[in-house]
Amino acid sequence: MKIHFPEMHKRRAIVATLLTLEGVIVLALGIFLIIKGVTSHIESMSALLGVIVFAFLGGAGLLVAGQGFRAGRNYGRAPSVLANLIALGVAYYQSGAHLWVSAIGLALLALVTLVFTLAVIPSS
Numbered sequence: 404m405k406i407h408f409p410e411m412h413k414r415r416a417i418v419a420t421l422l423t424l425e426g427v428i429v430l431a432l433g434i435f436l437i438i439k440g441v442t443s444h445i446e447s448m449s450a451l452l453g454v455i456v457f458a459f460l461g462g463a464g465l466l467v468a469g470q471g472f473r474a475g476r477n478y479g480r481a482p483s484v485l486a487n488l489i490a491l492g493v494a495y496y497q498s499g500a501h502l503w504v505s506a507i508g509l510a511l512l513a514l515v516t517l518v519f520t521l522a523v524i525p526s527s
Contacts, residue, residue, distance in 0.1 A: 414519055415473070416473070418519045418523055419469045421469075421512070422479065422516065423465070423466060425465045425512065425516065426462045426463070426464075426465030426468075426469060427462070428462075430463070430466075432458055432462075433459045433462060436451065436455050436458060437455060461486065464482055465482070465483075465486060467479065468482045468486075480523065483520040484517060484520055484521065487514075487516050487517040488513075490512070494507075494509040494513065497509065498510075
């Protein structure tokens with residue numbers, strides 16, 4: 404069975420949009436963690452700060468990768484593949500904890516983004 408993909412510029416636009424969406428979601432999770440850290444008792448502040456820093460770095464990286472695809476560049480391809488493979492692993496562990504709604508949503512978003520990222524063929 405052959406999968407039909409839209410034209411290259413449409414694929415790039417789809418990947419850019421999905422990466423931007425993922426970046427905004429990761430940044431929102433970072434903001435949520437800041438709020439949760441301020442309003443809750445934290446046993447390990449250094450661990451929480453590390454997660455917050457990586458959330459902001461990851462979200463910014465996804466936004467930059469999305470801008471790269473939007474501009475017709477390929478420098479965002481490897482980070483996009485890596486981020487979405489990590490997201491698939493996270494979704495797997497979420498399903499193990501029976502968090503089905505977030506696991507299925509994350510897996511679908513990561514899988515679609517990964518497939519479209521790989522469908523954008525760099526020009527030589």
